[in-house]
Amino acid sequence: MPNGKPTAATASASGSKKRTPASNNASVAALKKELAQQKAEHRQESVESARRIEKLEHLVLQLSDLKGFENSVAHGIELLTAQIAPLADLTRKAAPLGKRLEAQLIDLNDAMERPDWSAGGRLPVMSGAPVDFIGAVTAEERIYGRGANMIGSVTP
Amino acid sequence: MMQQLLERMVAVGPAPTVQAAAAIVLASDPLDVVLHMEQLWHVYNPWAPNPGPAGPARQALWATGAFNAFAPVPSAYPPWDHFGYSYVLENTRAVQILRRVVREYRSGEAFGIPSIDTQRWLDATEVLLFGAANPIGCWLSTSTARPDPEAVRRNAYWRMFGLDLAFGSDDNRPPTYDKAKAANSGFVKLFEELLFELWQAMSNVRNQIGPNQADDDRIFRIAQQLAFMLRARRQTNLLAREELAAAAALGWAELTLSADTPVVVDIGAAATSPGDRLRLIGERVGLNAHSKAASFFAMSADLSRFLRSIEAGLVSSTGLAGILYYTPSTAPTGWTAPLLGEVSRRVITEWAAATGRDLKARGKPIEAMGRQVARAQ
Numbered sequence: 001m002p003n004g005k006p007t008a009a010t011a012s013a014s015g016s017k018k019r020t021p022a023s024n025n026a027s028v029a030a031l032k033k034e035l036a037q038q039k040a041e042h043r044q045e046s047v048e049s050a051r052r053i054e055k056l057e058h059l060v061l062q063l064s065d066l067k068g069f070e071n072s073v074a075h076g077i078e079l080l081t082a083q084i085a086p087l088a089d090l091t092r093k094a095a096p097l098g099k100r101l102e103a104q105l106i107d108l109n110d111a112m113e114r115p116d117w118s119a120g121g122r123l124p125v126m127s128g129a130p131v132d133f134i135g136a137v138t139a140e141e142r143i144y145g146r147g148a149n150m151i152g153s154v155t156p
Numbered sequence: 157m158m159q160q161l162l163e164r165m166v167a168v169g170p171a172p173t174v175q176a177a178a179a180i181v182l183a184s185d186p187l188d189v190v191l192h193m194e195q196l197w198h199v200y201n202p203w204a205p206n207p208g209p210a211g212p213a214r215q216a217l218w219a220t221g222a223f224n225a226f227a228p229v230p231s232a233y234p235p236w237d238h239f240g241y242s243y244v245l246e247n248t249r250a251v252q253i254l255r256r257v258v259r260e261y262r263s264g265e266a267f268g269i270p271s272i273d274t275q276r277w278l279d280a281t282e283v284l285l286f287g288a289a290n291p292i293g294c295w296l297s298t299s300t301a302r303p304d305p306e307a308v309r310r311n312a313y314w315r316m317f318g319l320d321l322a323f324g325s326d327d328n329r330p331p332t333y334d335k336a337k338a339a340n341s342g343f344v345k346l347f348e349e350l351l352f353e354l355w356q357a358m359s360n361v362r363n364q365i366g367p368n369q370a371d372d373d374r375i376f377r378i379a380q381q382l383a384f385m386l387r388a389r390r391q392t393n394l395l396a397r398e399e400l401a402a403a404a405a406l407g408w409a410e411l412t413l414s415a416d417t418p419v420v421v422d423i424g425a426a427a428t429s430p431g432d433r434l435r436l437i438g439e440r441v442g443l444n445a446h447s448k449a450a451s452f453f454a455m456s457a458d459l460s461r462f463l464r465s466i467e468a469g470l471v472s473s474t475g476l477a478g479i480l481y482y483t484p485s486t487a488p489t490g491w492t493a494p495l496l497g498e499v500s501r502r503v504i505t506e507w508a509a510a511t512g513r514d515l516k517a518r519g520k521p522i523e524a525m526g527r528q529v530a531r532a533q
Contacts, residue, residue: 093372094488095475104232104470105479105493111233112461114159115166115174120415120428123175126183127272 157196157236157400158407159457164226175415182417183276184222186283190292191221193404199227200234202393217292233464234396239316241460242402244510246309248449250409250434251285252326256441257423258282267440273418284408305405307333312398315389317343322446340385350378350466351504351515357481358501372477379471379480386467410456429453448510455506458499465496 097105129145137146162177171177181189195218198210210218218224228235260267261278270278282288287305302308310333313319318341324330357370389395412419413430420426425436431450438445446452462480471477478488483497508515 093475094478094491095473097476097479097491097493101470101472101476102493104468105495107232108461108465108468108470109494111228111231111235112160112237112457112464113163114457115162115177117174117414121175122416122421122426123179123182123418125271125273125418126179127276131272 157193157403158411159237160228160235161192161223161226162411164228165223168226170225178411178415178417179273182280182411183273184280186280186288186290187292188222189280189284189404190290191218192223192226193400194218194292195221195224195227196235197397197400199230200396201230202234202396214292233468234400236400236403237407237457237460238463238467239312239395239399239402240463241456242309242399242406243313243317243319243321244452244456244459245406245410246313246402247322247510248431248434248446248452249323249438249443250413250445250449251306251405252323253434253438253441253443253445254281254409254412255286255326256443257419257437258286260441267423270422271418274422277412277417277419281408281412285405302334304333305401307331308398309402309405311336312395312402315339315395316386319344326443338389340389343382343385346378346382346385348507348513348515350375350382351500351507353378354481354500355504355516357477358497361481361486373474375477375480376471376474379466379477380469382466383469386463387469390467410453413453451506451510455503455510458502459507461499462496462503 132142158181161181162171162174165171165177165180166174171180194210194214198208198215198218201208203209257267258278258281261270261274279288283290285305287303302311310321310331313321314333315336315338318339320331325332353371353375357372357375360368360370363370410430411417413433416426416433420433420437423437423440425433425440427433427436429450430453431445434445434449465471465479471479478491479495480500481497482488482491482495484495486497487495504515507513
């Protein structure tokens, strides 16, 4: 104490000696309050972190699922390709007929050609003239028809 | 044989229409028809490149026949129908029904007085179908060793297809004929398998996406196997003479029923289709026609062409299987020759209708390699 005035340190030391229990309680309460606030903030941060982690996990899971689906599709296509590969040989491969076979087919068609009977109908009568009884007409009339003479012309 | 003759008659010119040509043939002298058969037999020459079957006397004789001008051009195929044609037409029971018509007309007047054209038809029918005496035996393949033409045909059907007719004799007794030991008993199974595969191919002919059930390789293999089977009975052109006789007989029956011919009109059986005419005639003579006669008539010509192409081995590789199912509208580029898609389609439809088998649904698949020759039961 050079000028007789107390320094801050001595004042503090003398002040702490002079502190009352009420003022101590207030500072403890303030400290507690501060501690509680810090705890609450920490808890809030923990919750938010957990939420972020959960969200992250969810995203990771989603990505994982997507990969599985892609894998399934790709695998399915590969499987299908392998399964239908033999069918590639079943596509129709028509060979050219060639001149000889063409001739054979035309020949077959010509040999078996037949008329169309879809409109059958009634056939024309080939022998439609009435037939006379035995001896009922003369020889000329039998040959040339009724009213004919020996040279085949019809008598007027 | 008869239908092809009509076609040539219309093409050459003496008959303006098929009806006119049919009227000429049905009223012709049976000897002229028989001479024309001789001519066909020689023109085809079953033993080519060896000399033909007719000697100079016979050749001179048919040159005097009414149908000499209508000889077919030489071909790799016989100018008559395949046994398949005769088989399905005979299954209608047309021959047995016409036999009763002939018997009825020849033995009484219950059917009324036949017209002159009907009497001509009766003369020819007795020669062509029932073995009446004729200056030339018309290659009917009958003799004292095998007198019954129907038995000869049954024998041939059995050997070619392993099939019997759906009925017995005229009086419903079991048929009696020589059942050969060498017969194609596996024919029907293979044939129906081929029809199934062809239906699959037709169903998918325009299919560009999705599963395609067509199997050209299987079609080729079955067709090849059928060709082997049919050719096994045809070595050195065996059975060709019987085939011509059967085609002539059944061709005559078909021609008789193709329109309201004189005999059909005289009996009172005028109708609009061969099946209906046969049914009405059958009712008149007391012998029912096959209930599926309409299908048999409808497929006869197409089945003939189909079996000829199979037997000729036209489908000689997988790439040519389409010959049997492509039509002009679906054929690949460059395939301009006449194809058999429409023919196959008709055979599938009518064979299914006649047999009652669903050829559009797969039964149990069968092996293409089966025993070709079976022992008769």
